[in-house]
Structures are given as structure tokens and as C-alpha cells.
Amino acid sequence: MQPIDFFLRGTRLHPERQAVIDVGTGLTLSYGELKMQAFSLAAALQALSENKRPVVATLAGNSIEMLLGILATYACGGVLVPLTPTAVEKDIARQLECARPDLILYDKDYAHLIDSYKGKRLCTNSTAKHSVSQLIKKYTGTVPERPWCELEEIIAIKFTGGSSGTPKAVQQSFRCINTMVASLMLVYEFDSHERFLLAPPMTHGAGTFVLPVLGVGGCLVIANKASAAQLHRIMATYRITSTWLPPTLLKRLVDEQHTQPVPFPALRNMLYGGAPCPLPLLNQAIDCFGPVLGVTYGLTEAPVIIAGLPGRLGSLPENRGSAGHCGPMTRVAVVGVDGFPNETPNTTGEIVVTGDLLMSGYLNMPEQTSAVMRNGWFYTGDIGYIDERGYLFIKGRSKDVIITGGFNVYPSDVEAAYLRHQAVNECIVFGVPDETWGERVEMAVVLTTPGVLDPEALTNFGKQEMGSIRTPKKIYILDSFPKNELGKIDKRRIVTSLRDEN
Known part of the structure; x- marks a missing residue:
């Protein structure tokens, strides 16, 4: 079985049903038309x-053409290489040199990022000869050859690590993607009435x-570059039933x-996923939208569903702040003091x-x-624990x-305390x-209202909440924090800037 077979299953079940709506253009396609x-x-x-x-690279925003590019690559057993449209030209060039795609599907808005690329190109939002729309017309009725592929062959190359060093090209196999898709279907209880909003970049x-x-x-x-007011x-x-968002x-x-x-x-x-969600924000979201806040936890190396919870479970008071149960086809443990995986409840470690x-x-x-891969285990670099109920x-x-x-201080604990203010x-x-302490704890903060507190007041609050060590x-x-292309706080950039200034 290949990932495209999940789509073909939906097509066989509901050929006339609406499969996709592009909010920006108003275009809709049925399952039969999409296939x-x-x-x-x-x-x-x-x-x-x-x-x-x-090998097909994509450099485009959210659109039906982008969706078609993804499905077309899967349909011919190709290798999908998503690039980030908000990256700089030198990073795109480095990624292209690494992946060596046969061609690129790109938005004309991002054409300047691939000026140095000498390979073949297909534009997603143009009617030129080598555009997605024209090629679909030319090849309508032509059936692609579907080569036999082993489950361990590669179907996607995705880049990670750009904010903290040289980007690494993660190779995802047919096995990996099949496992991810099946796990997401099971954990989030999707059904044929689903109306899923794709608002953040489909490349991620x-x-x-x-x-x-x-x-x-x-x-x-599908929505592309929509503001919060527009998404609301x-x-x-569109009576959306599900969506995925960074915090x-x-x-x-x-x-x-x-x-x-x-x-709603x-x-x-x-x-929510892609970055930690502060507990106060999670509580506010549940108050606003009801008991619908679910969670995903994964990395590019083990995508999206290492652990997770659907909205009906993630919103329960005892589960808030958890990354959820481990995925149905995944085993999770922490590394104990002996250096080996340990599944003893409430043991903190990597x-x-x-x-699969x-x-x-x-x-x-x-x-x-x-x-990072030893004896069949992937070492995530994240620190955590699994409680007696199996929640991560x-x-x-x-x-x-x-x-x-000599004391271990976890930044997330300190951040959580201050976010309650x-x-x-x-x-x-x-x-x-620090010469005396080895390291000292420092913090950068953005206030809800400028000038409402000074550093001394924040220090006093911290001592009352946590004691002096933390x-x-x-x-x-x-005034504000810079964010990366995925909407995450760019911690590395902030820390580097503060160190340069001080």
C-alpha cells in the first residue's frame, strides 16, 4: 500500500462528494474531479x-494547485520536497542542492527565490505553457505509470533544523507516511462529515x-495567508469541524x-502543535471555543503523531498541558539515569x-x-515524563x-509560572x-500593556511563585518577539541579539 491509496479509498467511497474548497478563488472540486x-x-x-x-520540490502557498502537486507526486510514487516560501534565497539554494529535484512547482510570487535554479519549473498560479493548469489540460485522460515501490523507499524529503544550525534533510519512507496517516485517522476520529481548514502552510x-x-x-x-479575522x-x-494551528x-x-x-x-x-502551548492560553481557548482543544506532538523525524489527543479528551482539566497518549503505532519511553529507555511512570528524562x-x-x-537513532530508538532531544495514566x-x-x-532548571517551568501573571x-x-553558578537564569518578556510592570516587580513575582533558584x-x-516562518518564537535570534547587546 502507498499513501495515495488513502485518497483513492475516499474517491471510491464518495466520487461525487465535494473534496476541496479554495476560499480565495471560490474553486471547488469533487473527489472524481480531484482524482x-x-x-x-x-x-x-x-x-x-x-x-x-x-523528485518534485514545492515552493508555493496554500491553493488547490499546491494540493494537486502533492497528490500528483504521491500518485506516481515520486519524492515530495516541500520548501518554505518565507525562507531566504540562500537557504532555498542549499536545500535544492541537497535534494536535487527533477522540477519545482512554484508560485510566481516566489520566483525570485529560485533565480539560480537551472532545472525545470511549473508555475501553480499562471496559465503559461509550463503551468499546472496547462499541463493538466494537456495530459487529461493520461494515466500515470505507478511503479512498484518497497515500503522502505523514500517518498518525502523535508528539511529541519534551520533555526539552530545547518538544515538537515529528513528522509520519510512509504512506511513512515502510511503510519502517520493511519495514526492521525484513528486518534482524531475523522469521518466523512469532516470539513478541515488548512490555514497554516501545507508545506508543514x-x-x-x-x-x-x-x-x-x-x-x-484551503485558506492562504489569511488573517486571524478572516480565519475566524x-x-x-464553512462550518469547520477541525483544524490544526500553531499556538x-x-x-x-x-x-x-x-x-x-x-x-462554532x-x-x-x-x-495545536509545532510549539508548546502555554496553559493560560489553552484555558482561554477552551473558554472561548468549548471542549475542542486537541494536541499533536511530533517532529519531522517522527511526524506529527508521536503522541496526541482529540479535542474531547485534550480539553479535560486533567489532560491540559499534556502532549497526549502515544500514537497507536508508536512506542514512547524516556531515557533514565542508566542511559536506557525507561517506561516507569513519572520518570523524567529524554x-x-x-x-514505523x-x-x-x-x-x-x-x-x-x-x-539520534540508536538501537531502533529515535532520541528526540525533548525532556519529559509519562504519568501513571500513560499521558506524556x-x-x-x-x-x-x-x-x-547544581540545580536543574527547566525553562518551560519558569515560563509557565510567568505566563500565569x-x-x-x-x-x-x-x-x-556565569562564573559563580555555572549558568544563571535570564528571561525576555513581552507585556500585555507596555510599562505596566518593571523588571523588579517581575523578579519579586518569580521569587514568590518559585523561589530564588528558578x-x-x-x-x-x-516590545515584541520575532517569529519564524511557522509562527514560532525565534528564541535563538532573541538570545543572540541580547547577548550581542550586552
């Missing part, structure tokens, strides 16, 4: 690349829900719901994962692969743990070398 266009494009990709299994977390939703006969609702209206207008976008939707409250009777799964969800390794990086809780990254005066909007905690020795009050 015809995707398969025509797949035949075109094979012909244009002269490769039965073409949101795109992993394409096949799980199409596999059950649901409908994808879309969710109500930064979730916060903007909470603010919008406070300003313009509307009912169809909503079941408002899933989270490790094994099962794992990547096949980093492309052309055997040493880096060996460093994440405390932070192992490299972020601050050892001060009504005047704190966002904060990050980090360690700085209270930051220095606090920087900033």
Missing part, C-alpha cells in the same frame, strides 16, 4: 522529468492532514473570538520513540543520523536545561554562562 486532475498532473510530471518517480504541519481527511471522504477547506469568519461560514495563531483567534464572539457548533478538533513512524535517516548525514508531558529541550548551582503576554527563559537573575522587557 482526474491529480492523475493528469502525475502523468505530466513523469513526462516532463523523464523519470517514473520524479497542516499538510500532514490532507490524506487523513481525504481518506475518510471529508472536505478540505471562514470557520463560521501563536491560536492566540490570535482567541483574541478575535473575544472581540467578535460567534458560535460544528467544531470538534481545534488542534523522550525516545520507536516504531520513524524517519529513514538524514540524507547524506550518516554521523548525524547515528547520533514535555518540559523542554534537553539542550535548554539550565544547570545553575496577567501582565505577561509572552516570555522566553534561557541560560547564560527566578531569572536578569529580565529584559521587549
Whole structure:
């Protein structure tokens, strides 16, 4: 079985049912129409690349054409290479040099990022000769060749690690993607009435829900570069049942719901992932939208569903702040003091994962692969524990743990304490070398209202909440935090800037 078979299952069950709506253009396609266009494009990709299994890079925003590119690549057993449209040209060039795609599907808005690329190109939002729309017309009725592929062959190359060093090319196999799709279908209880909003870039977390939703006969609702106010209206207008969001976008939707409250009777799964969600924000979201807040936990190396919970479970008071149960086809443990995986409840250590969800390794990086994959286990670099109910809780990254005066301080614990203060909007905690303590705790914060508190007041609050050891020795009050292309706080950039200034 190949990932495209999930889509074909939905097509067989509901050929006339609406499969996708593009909010921006108003275009809709049924399952039958989506299959015809995707398969025509797949035949075109094979012909244009002269490769039965073409390597296809994508550099585009959310659109039906982007969706067709994904499905077409899967339909011919090709290798999908999603690139990030908000990356800089030199990063795109480095990724292209690494993956060596046969061709690129791109938006003309991002053409300047691939000026140096000498390979073949297909534009997603143009009617030129070499555009997605024209090639679909040319190859309509042509059936793509579907080569036999072993489950361990590679179907996707995805880049990770750009914010903290040299990006690594993660190789995902047919086995990995099949496991991810089946697990998402089971955990989030998708059915044929699903109307899933794809708002964040399909090149990343949101795109992993394409096949799980199409596999059950649901409908994808595509939005591109929509504001929080626009997404708020879309969710109500299209009676959205599920969506996936990074916490930064979730916060903007909470603010919008406070300003313009509307009912969302169809909503079941408002899933968050990609970054930790502060507990105060989670509680606010549940108050705003009801018991629909679910969670996903994964990495590119073990995508999306290492653990998770649907909205009906993630919103229960005892489960808030948890990453959920481990996925149905994944085993999760923590590394104990002896250095081996340990499944004893409430043992804190590095989270490790094994099962068919794992990547096949980093492309052309055997040493880096060996460093994180040992004896069948993937070492995530995240610190956490599993409670007696089997729920996973994440405390932070192992490299972020601050050892001060012999005590381990987890930044996430300190951040959680400060985020309970009504005047704190966002904060990050980090360690700085110190001659006396080894490391000292410092913090940068964005206040809800500028000037409402000074560093001394924040220090006093920390000592009352946590004691002196975990209270930051220095606090920087900033106007705002920079975010990366996925909406995550760019902690590395903030810390580097503060160190350069001080």
C-alpha cells in the first residue's frame, strides 16, 4: 500500500462528494474531479522529468494547485520536497542542492527565490505553457505509470533544523507516511462529515492532514495567508469541524473570538502543535471555543503523531498541558539515569520513540543520523515524563536545561509560572554562562500593556511563585518577539541579539 491509496479509498467511497474548497478563488472540486486532475498532473510530471518517480520540490502557498502537486507526486510514487516560501534565497539554494529535484512547482510570487535554479519549473498560479493548469489540460485522460515501490523507499524529503544550525534533510519512507496517516485517522476520529481548514502552510504541519481527511471522504477547506479575522469568519461560514494551528495563531483567534464572539457548533478538533502551548492560553481557548482543544506532538523525524489527543479528551482539566497518549503505532519511553529507555511512570528524562513512524535517516548525514537513532530508538532531544495514566508531558529541550548551582532548571517551568501573571503576554527563559553558578537564569518578556510592570516587580513575582533558584537573575522587557516562518518564537535570534547587546 502507498499513501495515495488513502485518497483513492475516499474517491471510491464518495466520487461525487465535494473534496476541496479554495476560499480565495471560490474553486471547488469533487473527489472524481480531484482524482482526474491529480492523475493528469502525475502523468505530466513523469513526462516532463523523464523519470517514473520524479523528485518534485514545492515552493508555493496554500491553493488547490499546491494540493494537486502533492497528490500528483504521491500518485506516481515520486519524492515530495516541500520548501518554505518565507525562507531566504540562500537557504532555498542549499536545500535544492541537497535534494536535487527533477522540477519545482512554484508560485510566481516566489520566483525570485529560485533565480539560480537551472532545472525545470511549473508555475501553480499562471496559465503559461509550463503551468499546472496547462499541463493538466494537456495530459487529461493520461494515466500515470505507478511503479512498484518497497515500503522502505523514500517518498518525502523535508528539511529541519534551520533555526539552530545547518538544515538537515529528513528522509520519510512509504512506511513512515502510511503510519502517520493511519495514526492521525484513528486518534482524531475523522469521518466523512469532516470539513478541515488548512490555514497554516501545507508545506508543514497542516499538510500532514490532507490524506487523513481525504481518506475518510471529508472536505478540505484551503485558506492562504489569511488573517486571524478572516480565519475566524471562514470557520463560521464553512462550518469547520477541525483544524490544526500553531499556538501563536491560536492566540490570535482567541483574541478575535473575544472581540467578535460567534458560535462554532460544528467544531470538534481545534488542534495545536509545532510549539508548546502555554496553559493560560489553552484555558482561554477552551473558554472561548468549548471542549475542542486537541494536541499533536511530533517532529519531522517522527511526524506529527508521536503522541496526541482529540479535542474531547485534550480539553479535560486533567489532560491540559499534556502532549497526549502515544500514537497507536508508536512506542514512547524516556531515557533514565542508566542511559536506557525507561517506561516507569513519572520518570523524567529524554523522550525516545520507536516504531514505523520513524524517519529513514538524514540524507547524506550518516554521523548525524547515528547520533539520534540508536538501537531502533529515535532520541528526540525533548525532556519529559509519562504519568501513571500513560499521558506524556514535555518540559523542554534537553539542550535548554539550565544547570545553575547544581540545580536543574527547566525553562518551560519558569515560563509557565510567568505566563500565569496577567501582565505577561509572552516570555522566553534561557541560560547564560556565569562564573559563580555555572549558568544563571535570564528571561525576555513581552507585556500585555507596555510599562505596566518593571523588571523588579517581575523578579519579586518569580521569587514568590518559585523561589530564588528558578527566578531569572536578569529580565529584559521587549516590545515584541520575532517569529519564524511557522509562527514560532525565534528564541535563538532573541538570545543572540541580547547577548550581542550586552
